[in-house]
Amino acid sequence: MGAGRVIGCRETGELMRDTDNDWTNLGEFEPYFGVLSHERFLRHNLNEAGLAEFWQTGANHMVGVRQILIDHFGGEFAPKTAIDFGCGVGRLTRAMAPMADRVFGIDISGPMLEEARRNSPPENVEFRFDIPQDCLIDWIHSSIVFQHIPPARGYDLFGKLLDAASPKAMLSVHFMLFKDALGVADQYHPNVEFSTWDGRELKPLLRKDRAAGSMSMYDYDMNLLIAMMVRRGFSRYYMHHANHGGCHGVEIFARRD
């Protein structure tokens, strides 16, 4: 692993970590651990049972997401097109395949996408770098992804996803909002940097030099997220609190009307 890289942000002029480079690195060396950071998903520990468990977590998660969307927004759940944004090796994309006609797994990491393709995805799944331009999207999903993207870039990406939504589109997206210092201290790991972001300033809780392939954890601003959605016609919501070891976030389920 080489050193971590720092890049300039076009919008703010600030320097920030090049997390794309981290994810290329993680995808190459530890794709499954990069998705679910448990020791049993490290390459040298991963066996058939572990892999089966890995896929099952994705299937369970998406059955729950689909049910929440049906319970709260009613009607028939029959999206023609769906996006799994930040798909990694396809853990959730694969589970979404029976739920939509076409599913796009989108990721910034070439090695993650390659691993996803090696996992023999169903025929209606396409793994790619970019948001498709030739169709609108009926269901936009993203789990444990934006938390790893510096917010100055993440809001822009979220806006692009919302702009790709069809007139009655559904949304199920996860964002991190704040951290419980005690919880974060408990899961202190030399290769993870936790930061807060108040909309103007990025404040690393633990500042240190980290190798490429480290993970970064960023907070988002709920007001801004809601404003972005409302401006694009997503006015019906249901939200879940999500607590990942002291990193508190929200799963937003929404429908455009």
Ligand SMILES: C[S@@+](CC[C@H](N)C(=O)[O-])C[C@H]1O[C@@H](n2cnc3c(N)ncnc32)[C@H](O)[C@@H]1O
């Ligand atoms: C923790 S993994 C989660 C993978 C998948 N969502 C899941 O739950 O199985 C985070 C994923 O987000 C991807 N990612 C990070 N930054 C991204 C960006 N700017 N655009 C698209 N994907 C990104 C990473 O490459 C990685 O595959």
